Amino acid sequence: MASIVDNTVNINLYQRLCQIRTFEETVLENFPKGVFFGTTHTYLGQEANAVGVFDTMEPGDIVFSNHRCHGHFLAYGGDMRALFAEMMGKSTGVCGGRGGSQHLQWRDFYSNGIQGGILPIATGMAIAEKKKESHKIVYVFLGDGTLGEGVVYESLNIASLWQAPILFVLENNRIAQTTPIEQAIAGEIRARFEAFGINTEELDSSDVLEIRDRARNLVKYIREQNAPAVLILNTYRFGPHSKGDDTRKADEIDSIRETRDPLIIHGARIDAEKKSQIRNEMIAKIHEAFEYALADPFPIIEKNPGGLFSVGFEGQR
């Protein structure tokens, strides 16, 4: 059972869930209009993971996220206009339009689109912070599909050997693009982490309070012990992996939406009028961010975009 919290906290958490939900709905709704360039991986259905886990964060803590990073970025406090703009390839984007949907960097938030490759980097960051005695910790996200990558296990091994202050958050949404875990993962997921002697907890919930409480225990452990931990969150994504590539049956998704919607679960703690007020305010804010981003300029094309790295012989210049 989740801990009892006061109404302000509940409302704040609901606002953050609602922000991610509405943002991602706006993304999928507008993709066919051609305003975005490239692709997207929405966080619909998984909102409570980022919101719950990041409620344990302290200033200066570090996040390394993956391809499905919008929810993590927004829960971290990232700016919606900058994220829309990045996805539109605008100069006002998080990375000036260079990165797009999956390659974000802002303050102590980083994301990259390669499966598993971010794990050793996040581990290295945690070891660096430990060496600097900064007392910062690292949150790194991986999905069930990422468990197929070998570098994951190299990283877990060293994180444990060197006692890196890092929380590995495995969001097991039970499907990698179109491949269900039954066709991709042998044995027990949890055992893979425990084999390295890492403190591992597992939760099957879409309740932001439950997720937050479980994360809080582990984060307390990481800060006190200066050691790694794993949080396995068994979750569901409501949308396609990317856009229009969902091979699951409609009734399967419908039933997931009925029983595992973080907004319905947490929304039950807030009165209906307040919820609709939050939702309307969020729609207005997101609409405004979207319109601003839409009006923002594209980057100026540099003649020599490589800067330091661009070379040529003098005779040709």
Added chain:
Amino acid sequence: MTTVLESLNNALYQALSKDENVILMGEDILSPYGGAFKVTKGLSDTFPGRVLTTPISEAALVGIGTGMALRGLRPVVEIMFGDFITLIGDQIINHAAKFNWMYNHQVEVPLVIRTPMGGRRGYGPTHSQSLEKLYLGTPGLRTLSPSFIGDPGRILMDVILNGHQPVLFAENKSLYNLSTEWETLRKEFFIQEIHPKNADTYSPTYVISIQGAPEANLTIASYGYMADLTRQAVLELAYQYEIFVEMIIPSQLSPFDYPEIVRSTKRTKKLLIVEEGNLTLGWGAEVVARTIESLGSQIESIRRLASEDTPIPASRPLESSVLPSVESIIEAARSMV
């Protein structure tokens, strides 16, 4: 006499002494072993806790170094054999080398990856290659390769302490026991040291000719251990065959910036490129392309000498037959002049 190995070892010692953010990581680098080639010998005694031995996990090692670099440290990662850089491709190409540009210059990754390349020790197909060619041209990655000339340790120390981007530092194994003393060389050779415009730390290109020799009628470009073989060949070419060579030896391979090769070839009209990596799509191919793009029909003759396009055999005579040698450099040069 200071050897290249001692020079590199001393550079690591100095870097660790001067900046507490410097961290060394690699397989089997602790005392008393000090790494497979002993470049890190003794360092863990002086700097315990900052010289870290690691599991056999090259990809994670480079990733961890990248993470440390993003968070303000100056990590140096040793990959035990250059052949193993195939295992770090994703970490270099999709992570370390991309971050600065992809994140709109909001971060820097001052990471140095050192690794021994090259054959001539009979280690066979998977422990003898010169694979730096696979990474040349990777945007965001700088590749340095010291040679017999100059101060290999200074190149290494400066990039560890002052670099701003990921660096692949390729050390040809055959260099380790060579002397770094300049004085005898200077008696024989006229040596110019030129600093590439695109190098942000010390990594000179050397332009070398025999003291008092007539004007050169051939340019030879080479790097790493091949530069030493070229030096030997150049003496014989001059004294036996009256072929006078201007050698161009860069220590920064990429970013690719060798105006000296163009300038020299414009004068000699003939360019020979010598490298230890295998021929096809190697360093020399890019040198040829760029030089021709610049000079076009002003060039009379251009040739590449490299290893055969086969794996490197273990047997000594077989190995010798696929790698460039002083003799094959002389032969190639004679065929051009």
